[in-house]
Amino acid sequence: MPEGGTVSQSSPITLAAGRINRSDRLRVELFKTDDREMTLIVWPKRPTPVSARKLSETVATVCRILSNAVIEVAARRRYRP
Numbered sequence: 316m317p318e319g320g321t322v323s324q325s326s327p328i329t330l331a332a333g334r335i336n337r338s339d340r341l342r343v344e345l346f347k348t349d350d351r352e353m354t355l356i357v358w359p360k361r362p363t364p365v366s367a368r369k370l371s372e373t374v375a376t377v378c379r380i381l382s383n384a385v386i387e388v389a390a391r392r393r394y395r396p
Contacts, residue, residue, distance in 0.1 A: 327355065331383035335376055339363045343384035345391075354384070 327344035335341050339359035346353045365373045 330354070330387040331380050333376065333380045333383075335359065335363055335373060336365065336369075341377060341380050343381065345388065354388070356381075
């Protein structure tokens, strides 16, 4: 972008979000600028403690949230006016 230029940016659109555990959430947002779309994955601000017994469940939850975001992006591209 040229120095001093401006980019009009839309408000973020939440593509998918969910709880990783009792206290942490994961969110995937879509930003649109004049010339491109960009996604932002918003992770917890601190490490997420997970017991060894809950690791597979936690990983599955993260994968589900990210997969939902991919599906939402695909649907938006498919039905773009």
